[in-house]
Amino acid sequence: MPTRPPVHRTIEAMQAEADAARAAGRRLVLVPTMGALHDGHLALVREARQRAGGDGHVTVSVFVNPTQFGPGEDFEAYPRTLDADLDALAEAGGVDAVFAPSAGVMYPFGLPPWVTVSVRDLDRHLCGATRPGHFEGVTTVVTKLFLACRPHLAVFGQKDAQQLAILRRMTAELGFGVELVGHPIVREPDGLALSSRNRYLSDEERAQAVVLSQALRAAEAAVELGERDAAAIRGTMEAQVAAAPLARLQYAEVVDADALQPVDTLSPERPSGGRYLAALAVYFGDTRLIDNTTLMVRDAG
Amino acid sequence: MPTRPPVHRTIEAMQAEADAARAAGRRLVLVPTMGALHDGHLALVREARQRAGGDGHVTVSVFVNPTQFGPGEDFEAYPRTLDADLDALAEAGGVDAVFAPSAGVMYPFGLPPWVTVSVRDLDRHLCGATRPGHFEGVTTVVTKLFLACRPHLAVFGQKDAQQLAILRRMTAELGFGVELVGHPIVREPDGLALSSRNRYLSDEERAQAVVLSQALRAAEAAVELGERDAAAIRGTMEAQVAAAPLARLQYAEVVDADALQPVDTLSPERPSGGRYLAALAVYFGDTRLIDNTTLMVRDAG
Numbered sequence: 001m002p003t004r005p006p007v008h009r010t011i012e013a014m015q016a017e018a019d020a021a022r023a024a025g026r027r028l029v030l031v032p033t034m035g036a037l038h039d040g041h042l043a044l045v046r047e048a049r050q051r052a053g054g055d056g057h058v059t060v061s062v063f064v065n066p067t068q069f070g071p072g073e074d075f076e077a078y079p080r081t082l083d084a085d086l087d088a089l090a091e092a093g094g095v096d097a098v099f100a101p102s103a104g105v106m107y108p109f110g111l112p113p114w115v116t117v118s119v120r121d122l123d124r125h126l127c128g129a130t131r132p133g134h135f136e137g138v139t140t141v142v143t144k145l146f147l148a149c150r151p152h153l154a155v156f157g158q159k160d161a162q163q164l165a166i167l168r169r170m171t172a173e174l175g176f177g178v179e180l181v182g183h184p185i186v187r188e189p190d191g192l193a194l195s196s197r198n199r200y201l202s203d204e205e206r207a208q209a210v211v212l213s214q215a216l217r218a219a220e221a222a223v224e225l226g227e228r229d230a231a232a233i234r235g236t237m238e239a240q241v242a243a244a245p246l247a248r249l250q251y252a253e254v255v256d257a258d259a260l261q262p263v264d265t266l267s268p269e270r271p272s273g274g275r276y277l278a279a280l281a282v283y284f285g286d287t288r289l290i291d292n293t294t295l296m297v298r299d300a301g
Numbered sequence: 302m303p304t305r306p307p308v309h310r311t312i313e314a315m316q317a318e319a320d321a322a323r324a325a326g327r328r329l330v331l332v333p334t335m336g337a338l339h340d341g342h343l344a345l346v347r348e349a350r351q352r353a354g355g356d357g358h359v360t361v362s363v364f365v366n367p368t369q370f371g372p373g374e375d376f377e378a379y380p381r382t383l384d385a386d387l388d389a390l391a392e393a394g395g396v397d398a399v400f401a402p403s404a405g406v407m408y409p410f411g412l413p414p415w416v417t418v419s420v421r422d423l424d425r426h427l428c429g430a431t432r433p434g435h436f437e438g439v440t441t442v443v444t445k446l447f448l449a450c451r452p453h454l455a456v457f458g459q460k461d462a463q464q465l466a467i468l469r470r471m472t473a474e475l476g477f478g479v480e481l482v483g484h485p486i487v488r489e490p491d492g493l494a495l496s497s498r499n500r501y502l503s504d505e506e507r508a509q510a511v512v513l514s515q516a517l518r519a520a521e522a523a524v525e526l527g528e529r530d531a532a533a534i535r536g537t538m539e540a541q542v543a544a545a546p547l548a549r550l551q552y553a554e555v556v557d558a559d560a561l562q563p564v565d566t567l568s569p570e571r572p573s574g575g576r577y578l579a580a581l582a583v584y585f586g587d588t589r590l591i592d593n594t595t596l597m598v599r600d601a602g
Contacts (some may be wrong), residue, residue: 011476011478012478015478019323022320022323022324023323023324023326025324106476107474108473108474109470109473109474112421113421113474114420114421114422114423114470114474115418115419115420115421115440115470115471115474115475116418116419116421117416117417117418118416118417118419119415119416120413120414120415120416120417121415122415139416143475144475144476147475147476147477147478148476148478169410169415169416170416172409172410173408173409173410173414173415173416174416174444174445174448175312175407175445175448175449176448177312177313177316177448177449
């Protein structure tokens, strides 16, 4: 049985380990997670290990952050599987520490938090439009995680593309001195993006959940064929999702990849040099799944 | 001529010096200032030097933070005297580095900032009530200063008592791992608290500005004599200020020292174990001066 990494439950203990690693000249890399680890997370850990280098230091944080769940969302139901997570990390290897604080450690003055970190405008569309307060919860908790774990670099999954864009802006604007790396989405053989929430799906829902990635492939194909009208690309995605009887579309959007604002026409120039994000959120029953892809436009179509 | 401390203009340069000092096991102490240094600031520097220890590292930051000034306040007029400040620090000795970033370095995405750090409720009274947005500017910039300078400890003047209370809460709640120390108010022989804004005063205003500290001494004396009614204590302060013809009172308040909420009656028990803050803000012409004192109540009066 491989050895589990040491688990820190307090900010002080985590900071002490981080400070010692920094003082020893090691490169610190953080993988923030909410636990319920799957192969997508383990891909982030491998990337973290590689980025840290042989004598670097990799921390995985495991914290189901209450402030990024809205009323009626699945905070209570969200899977908490720390034992299995530690076994998976032991098996995978290459993890130096796990930071697994309680809510009381992370929010010592109770909830809602008195201190919050906000990012203007970048949360107006996509998930931000349908999950009010979500990204303020994310920026606040990641600030705390960065302060506790003191990484040089942190690895996030590209599946939460809006989260990554917002965290990039936050990290740059506050001057954290932390480099952010987005890891490509890890998918099942049929294309479904790995997610801790996939375990909520019935067999029938699971089979139909392939429509998210199919919709994104259809959007890419349309752009490849010269489509530059955002409404038409959204329509393509919507038609794909509508083909699954159990699917209920929450949003299918095309935004520029930097400011995350909706566009009418995709162009190789402004606003973001031809980089766009196609993203969608789809419910199967109570289970909400998201997926996205980058659309690159090099000519006017 | 004593040697001036080295000046860092970028976050990266400051972080590199802080990281090297941390890696060498030195204790880092920060004194955040807006420059225009006076003897009160130099007292903070001496306290910082003492707290850092012989082989510690003291940084003084000098930044006139635009986001903590409101419309119509004195951001443009605020004295900027970096050359004189560096000479004063060289003369005082004991400073290892000065962090003097431009607004462009501190707010690389322009103003207003996209990312802000907010503290709930603690800014509802005192200066927070009359300077909307001020403390959000303070918490945001001090977050940036802490991230750039990476101190173990920071020294603030007790003159900005509400600022210190808010920063204590912010530092604790975000888990910065930074210890905050409040240095007692430094005063002129006649009692006027030292402030960079005192230089705005005419001779006549300067002479009358003594009423701020006189009002606080009168509040202390009233409590000493058994007064426990907050309105009566406020009335005592107001009467003192009214005796100065050039003075225009903005507020005179009595709040509990932790939550900074107004109280009706001072009590040795709740809400804050008998610790209260008497604070006032007074205009002389366009010049706004503040001062405060802690009122300790050990019996019901």
